[in-house]
Amino acid sequence: MLAMLLCDYSAAAEYASTARAAYRAIGDRRAEARVEMILGAVARERAQYEASAAHLDKAAGIYVECGDELGEARAVQLRGFTAWLAGDFDRAELRLRACRRWFERLGDAEAAASALMNLGAVALYRGDTDRATSLLDAALERYAALGFPEGVGWAHNLRGLVELRTGRADRAEEHLALSLATHRKVGDRWRTASVLEALAEVHRRDDPTRAAQLLADAGRIRDEIGAPIPACERPDTEATAAALRAALGDGTPLPARALIPPV
Incomplete structure (x- = not known):
């Protein structure tokens, strides 16, 4: 979990996979579910949404088996979180409305x-x-x-x-x-990158050079941690990059990572 919070996703996935095998060996199902939640979070931040959903659905199923209502609710919420990042807003709303009522009741x-x-x-x-x-x-x-x-x-x-x-x-x-x-x-470097991209959108008209640098800074972070732009954020970031190319013109090169790469 610490590695995931530090955006060291490879280490987080390795630790979590090892822990999952150990918990399975001793039959600790609740702990296995917690590890599935971590693996789901790692996959989500890497924009591997189907893998994230699979881990979180697995965790929810285990919590149901264990009669752990709060654990199930938390897994459902993270499933909704993954869904809106992926752009699946109907699925996200369905899950998030349900778990909101759960959490209010459970305190x-x-x-x-x-x-x-x-x-x-x-x-x-x-x-x-x-x-x-x-x-x-x-x-x-x-x-x-x-x-x-x-x-x-x-x-x-x-x-x-x-x-x-x-x-x-x-x-x-x-x-x-x-x-x-x-x-x-x-x-949290994952969210820092997204905020920098949003700030680039803020400044794309009044200060396009600064905006291009903000995009480049965000891109460098994403390269370092191996986390693509979340699917729901990508259209806005691509629009910002296109606007900057138009504003700065061919004679003013953008910083290399201000040019948004393909998915």
């Missing part, structure tokens, strides 16, 4: 806040910015009250995207700057 405040945030992301990518704002603001308030910085950073990231969609670049930059500072503090 898991942090997981309930995450359900709100993930539902806000679904609303954002469906174009319902009013609903996205309401859900994300509620999640941000809960995360702040809980003192959970990673959640605060995520919520600011998504709120910044909402402001971008509604044409308020200054407000978007404020949210994204707060998100960037938080993700750097907790060491």
